[in-house]
Amino acid sequence: MTTVFLLEDHQLARRGLKLLIETEGDLELVGESGHYANVVDDIASLKPDILIADLSSSGREFDVSRQINDRRLSTQVVMLSMYADDQLIQQAIDTGIAAFVLKEVGASELGTAIRSVIAGKSYYCAKQ
Numbered sequence: 230m231t232t233v234f235l236l237e238d239h240q241l242a243r244r245g246l247k248l249l250i251e252t253e254g255d256l257e258l259v260g261e262s263g264h265y266a267n268v269v270d271d272i273a274s275l276k277p278d279i280l281i282a283d284l285s286s287s288g289r290e291f292d293v294s295r296q297i298n299d300r301r302l303s304t305q306v307v308m309l310s311m312y313a314d315d316q317l318i319q320q321a322i323d324t325g326i327a328a329f330v331l332k333e334v335g336a337s338e339l340g341t342a343i344r345s346v347i348a349g350k351s352y353y354c355a356k357q
Contacts, residue, residue: 231347234277234304235261236268236293238285246281249336256343265289269296272304279343284310284317294324305346307339318353328352 233256237243243263250258260275262268272280280297282290294306307328308321321329328342331354338354345352 230257231255231279231343232257232259232275232277233279233281233343234259234272234275236265236280236282236290237261238263238283242283249339250281253340256340265293268293269300269302272297273300273302276302277304278347280304280306281339281343282306282308284308284312288320291320291324291326294321294326298325307342307346307352309339313354322351322353328354330354 233250235243235246235258237246240263243261247258250256259277260271262271282293284290290308297304305327307330308326309330309332310317311332313331318329327346330339330342334354342352
């Protein structure tokens with residue numbers, strides 16, 4: 230079972246992602262947060278395999294990814310974004326984010342990205 234922590238600041242989107250994760254037979258949601266305060270400590274405590282983080286306008290997800298790497302936590306970051314921007318994808322790669330998934334893709338694409346990361350591969354969604 231692949232464990233997942235969800236970081237999404239919009240409650241409605243977080244709830245939808247939570248339902249999506251719960252429908253996948255091989256994924257287990259072990260934690261969620263709508264804010265960034267203490268999220269790395271939560272991840273260190275819960276030790277999820279995957280952190281799904283929505284790219285916000287502040288870009289704090291990149292800082293979270295750096296902190297996860299600096300603390301040598303094994304959690305891999307899957308970033309969701311509505312922006313198909315080459316600079317954002319490069320920044321994701323540079324900060325150790327394992328997958329970059331566009332929000333405009335189908336729900337199955339997120340599962341594909343998570344399973345690719347668990348298999349040790351990076352996953353960067355092509356522009357639609």
